[in-house]
């Protein structure tokens with residue numbers, strides 16, 4: 129770089145004092161504006177062609193554009209994948225009714241830990257326990273930060289220093305490094321593996337039983353399916369064997385279906401089915417099939433839940449007021465059939481292929497108006513969240529044909545709001561099931577922008 133050119137390179141300080149740039153500080157904060165100006169200046173430094181006496185205004189213009197373009201770090205994404213409980217997309221969407229009620233509570237002070245009668249300190253775990261017990265017909269309930277925390281707390285509080293018997297077919301990894309053997313080790317319980325990958329019988333558990341056994345643990349095989357020569361004891365038989373030998377049966381249900389039943393999910397995945405079969409304590413996620421906030425829901429015998437509530441780890445894993453408010457609003461709707469559709473996960477799982485096809489048709493029509501070619505296609509979605517491996521949800525969506533599908537998929541992610549579609553050989557498909565009510569126009573304008581069409 130020549131000395132003359134260096135001389136034209138705009139000083140960051142000078143750019144920051146320009147009124148148009150200074151005005152940005154109010155909206156974005158000083159640090160973000162400095163960062164944007166630095167980024168633009170650094171870019172110019174590598175591209176000498178943009179240097180000159182006007183560099184200051186060029187930099188300002190670009191920094192302004194950069195900041196305006198920048199969405200919030202956490203922002204809306206349109207889910208065109210047809211996967212209802214999509215872990216990368218925040219799992220269960222909360223829906224407007226539930227979210228606004230929860231925000232109302234969280235926006236102000238609340239009775240999170242206030243005993244309403246005495247005005248003294250209360251226990252946040254008392255707030256929802258009766259409601260949650262009703263989900264599965266349990267004696268007692270508690271809520272922690274997420275499903276993984278629920279299992280860790282259960283094993284730590286109930287089985288530390290004892291042996292826990294688990295089938296080799298259930299020593300799973302859920303994702304994000306959550307592995308059952310690791311969680312057991314972390315809890316201070318000792319894992320005793322029984323059976324084989326594909327077949328485990330009740331007699332295997334019983335043979336492993338001894339004076340140090342604390343519990344039998346059953347884990348939902350969330351995200352994989354083995355078929356063929358397989359055997360897994362019915363829950364009821366396993367519970368019978370556990371109780372005969374004086375130990376408890378714990379279950380990590382994973383997703384946890386609440387009544388009423390859904391065709392896409394096996395009835396034995398219902399929380400009530402587990403407790404009725406004799407499970408002493410179960411844990412599940414709040415933001416999978418329950419359709420609520422991130423949370424770990426624990427249902428089970430009162431004495432066991434009490435031990436968990438009193439364990440010091442409970443404090444480290446407790447839920448916050450927003451999680452509890454969302455969970456309350458969600459769970460309340462299970463008791464009112466007419467309001468179940470306000471739980472987005474439920475509404476989406478109930479949508480029929482015919483409804484989805486009709487919606488896809490209106491999209492194709494609207495896109496054709498602005499010169500974007502799309503066609504209605506039959507698709508296969510999924511419940512997701514490790515709920516029903518191997519099962520699909522028959523669905524409909526639209527196909528945006530393109531000879532560079534990977535590029536179109538990237539373009540769709542680059543517009544506002546980003547759209548996550550499914551890349552196929554012949555283009556990108558967008559499943560209609562998980563595009564939320566009210567998102568139709570946003571989706572269409574995002575597609576138009578990505579396809580470079582006139583809005």
Ligand SMILES: *Cc1c(COP(=O)(O)O)cnc(C)c1O
Pocket residue numbers: 274275276277302347348349350380381382383412413414415423424513514
């Ligand atoms: C999802 C899942 C978990 C973890 O629950 P989080 O709420 O994600 O922490 C644990 N066990 C099983 C079987 C699961 O499917």
